[in-house]
Amino acid sequence: MASPEIDTLTQALSRLPGLGPRSARRAVLHLVKRRETALDPLLRALEAVAEKLATCSICGNVDTTDPCGICSDTRRDSRSICVVEEVADLWALDRSRLFPGRFHVLGGRLSALDGVRPEDLTIDALLRRIEAGGIDEIVLAMNATLEGQTTSHYIAERIEAFPVRVTQLAHGLPVGGELDYLDEGTLAQALRARRPVA
Amino acid sequence: MASPEIDTLTQALSRLPGLGPRSARRAVLHLVKRRETALDPLLRALEAVAEKLATCSICGNVDTTDPCGICSDTRRDSRSICVVEEVADLWALDRSRLFPGRFHVLGGRLSALDGVRPEDLTIDALLRRIEAGGIDEIVLAMNATLEGQTTSHYIAERIEAFPVRVTQLAHGLPVGGELDYLDEGTLAQALRARRPVA
Missing domain, CATH: 3.40.1360.10 (Dna Topoisomerase Vi A Subunit; Chain: A, domain 2)
Incomplete structure (x- = not known):
């Protein structure tokens, strides 16, 4: 039933990670019902990013400037x-x-x-x-x-x-990690890299 | 660190139902890394919908035509x-x-x-x-x-x-509903509206 434009938008959104067909539909509904507060801002934000999108020629980061914000931050x-x-x-x-x-x-x-x-x-x-x-x-x-x-x-x-x-980077127990639940690989790393108690 | 444009896009996406700040960030990353296959199509889809968005003057549906696709479907x-x-x-x-x-x-x-x-x-x-x-x-x-x-x-x-x-619409047990898990209200409705076995 939905118009081809709405269908296309639903499909485009459903390809985003974390959104399936069902949540994409809900998102589209949210957008079309809130033109001023949701659809237009998202459209403008996408346009702004699309216009300036660049890969940093120094570090390979994706940003809206080249060099990226990090490489140019003195x-x-x-x-x-x-x-x-x-x-x-x-x-x-x-x-x-x-x-x-x-x-x-x-x-x-x-x-x-x-x-x-x-x-x-x-x-x-x-x-x-x-x-x-x-x-x-x-x-x-x-x-x-x-x-x-x-x-x-x-x-x-x-x-x-x-x-x-x-x-x-150090390898070992993640913060909050319980020995009982950790895989053997992590335990082995943590044991091998054990350090004297300060 | 992210540029203001990317931040704005992340915020706009995070306001969609089903997306929080974390998944919005992942979605933005997905978009900026796939300009041709993700960002541009989504941008064009949004533009197409924004351009034509209309509320059906007959039924109140939201569509890209007025009357909407349903009201004009003979x-x-x-x-x-x-x-x-x-x-x-x-x-x-x-x-x-x-x-x-x-x-x-x-x-x-x-x-x-x-x-x-x-x-x-x-x-x-x-x-x-x-x-x-x-x-x-x-x-x-x-x-x-x-x-x-x-x-x-x-x-x-x-x-x-x-x-x-x-x-x-009829009220009663939802398909797959187990009596044990249903609320009393639903059970009462189902009992009240009981029908002779065919």
Whole structure:
């Protein structure tokens, strides 16, 4: 029954992560019933982002400026770079406000299964940033998966020759983690990396 | 850290039903990473709907044409009108494809608590549709709530004088409903409206 325009909008929304056909319909209904307060603002917001969308030529972040807000923020520590797999990881880390430096987005992880090789990631660009100088520390913040860690090791080896400190995120118990419920891999990591009680 | 444009888009999306701040962020990330396949299509779909959005002057449905697709569909039975509280109810009933007639959206329900009086709903417009003739049956499809049923009774009384059949949706056990889990109100309705086994 719905008009083709409304159908198309429902379909476009239902492809967003977290929205299925049912919730997309509810969202469309919400939008069409609230033109001034919901539909128009969303439309203007999308237009603004679509108009300016850019991939940062330095770090690979997606933003509305190039260089991105992080790379052009002079209050941030330009001497340390946190290397992540995806833009999503960059956003997650940045949201935590725990890392004061810059980032580098690899655009994926090495994967024999998916045929992702080093040249498919932005590893060379990372090496060029290090070569250009002014970098003290590279923080490898790959996912704690087999592929993430393989990528981490590979990059660590490639960086070895440069006079920078290479670190990686600690692995162990997550905050609030109960031993009883944790997988053996995490327990093994936590045990292996145990530290003296302060 | 995110640019103001991206922040604004995240906020606009997070106001949709079913999306919180977290899933809105994920949706934005999805959009900005897939410009051609996600962001642009959604933008065009929103534009198309925003451009044509209209409230049907006959039934109150929201659509991209006036009269709406249902009121202008000559294959539908124009002799029966299903009266609903909200556009959402119309869409839900229409999706089921079980009702072949037209609709009438009241725009709410009578509510002493919220100060909604008969003149705040489109009851007069419904009476004019009936007065205009050519209507055999009015199906009252209000919600099975106290306010919905009050509205239903009120409208039934107002229609009494017209030569139309007035019906309402059956109340009873929902499909798959287990007696053990149903509320007393539903059980009482089901018992009161019990029917001879065919």
